[in-house]
Amino acid sequence: MTVENPIKNSNTTIQFYAGLKTIGGTIFEIKYKDERFIADFGMIFQNKEGVQLRPQTTISELQAIGVIPPISGVLKTDEIDENVTIAISHLHLDHIGLLQYVHPDVPIIMSEGSKTLYEHLHTIGEEPNVDVERQVKSVPYHQPILVSEHIQVEFFPVNHDAPGASAMRIITPDTTIVYTGDVRLHEADIDTANLPKVAGSPDLLIIETTNVQEEFLDVNPVIPSEKDVLIQALLKIDTPIVFNIYHRNIKRLEILIEAARQKEKLIVFEPETAYLVQAFQMEAPHVRFLQVEQSDSRISDLIHTIQPITLAELNRDFSQVWLQSSYHHITTLQQLPVKGATYVHSNGVPLGSFDPVYNELLEWIDKLEMELVVLGVSGHAAAAQIKWLADSMQAKVTIPLHGFTPELLQGPYETFLPETGIIYPIFALIDEKN
Ligand SMILES: [Zn+2]
Structure with a gap:
């Protein structure tokens, strides 16, 4: 009897809108049939070459100059998709900067710590144009929730320089994906260090690479708090x-x-x-x-x-x-x-x-x-620590992103560098031998 490989009949796809070869905004989408899950909604750039955008710049103007990516069914000017959720890993502008353009009927989820900060930022005028009470829902850690009929997400705490920072595991009927968000590892950290244990080994690991540079990949520094x-x-x-x-x-x-x-x-x-x-x-x-x-x-x-x-x-x-x-x-x-x-x-x-x-x-x-x-302290793990995290997660395929040189990170098995604008079926990413 042969057991069918669920990946082979995968209905799940992934698409990246931003975050490749840059430390600018991150946005990607996981889709199962007509159910859509968007992770992060970051500003790609705030101020291209010092040009100040007029506050009244329209969404289509912003799309024309590439500030907003060509993403459909979620923006204020769109006819919105019923089956779409945006999940936020943490409240840095490169992960949430475009939320102000999201249609008020699109649900946004984030951790409890993130939501608390988000409400306060809204009060001081920093996150305008989002009806926080109506649109933003908080998700407790370590509790899987269904965002649509077949897509389940679970948030895990990670260490980063913003309260409420989270990694997330997304499960569809045919695949499991873990997204680290932005992470760091200090001497006394527990959260990021525990991620491989609590999130398990996914089919696909999407991992940040802000500090991944060749010369630092071998040196595992002790980073004080x-x-x-x-x-x-x-x-x-x-x-x-x-x-x-x-x-x-x-x-x-x-x-x-x-x-x-x-x-x-x-x-x-x-x-x-x-x-x-x-x-x-x-x-x-x-x-x-x-x-x-x-x-x-x-x-x-x-x-x-x-x-x-x-x-x-x-x-x-x-x-x-x-x-x-x-x-x-x-x-x-x-x-x-x-x-x-x-x-x-x-x-x-x-x-x-x-x-x-x-x-x-x-x-x-x-x-x-x-x-x-x-006197800065990086919010991001050192290159060797990112490598340790990828190695520990043992994903079938590792996708490094959110860094200038993501190609320097090699996952324990396959590593894949996606391009923006292409919809990848999961089965095409996961090698047959897996
Ligand atoms: Zn960040």
């Missing part, structure tokens, strides 16, 4: 500090508040960030928010448990202060005695030299006579 690295480095700085962070990394806020407490400094956040500090209950006596006249008073009005500080007060006490400065607010620094201060770039935007705006930032720091210190 974000907290250990940053607090020690911050305590060594004796000048006033101006810091640029990405406030979706809630852990980073906690670390900065703790370091400032140990250094006996006031730490001053922009109102949006202070709102998040309050929402995640990290207020402390030495925490303030900057009250600038022209700033959005709507957000200041929502802050009740953190004291404001004015520019005049800041000017007087600047030697005792650590001040947040996002790049889009950098002109505020012209009104403060920042000469001689240390500008701590800690994974804020612009992230690095691959962003054309980064040079402008360097010019500002120079003009304001501050000293630049880059």
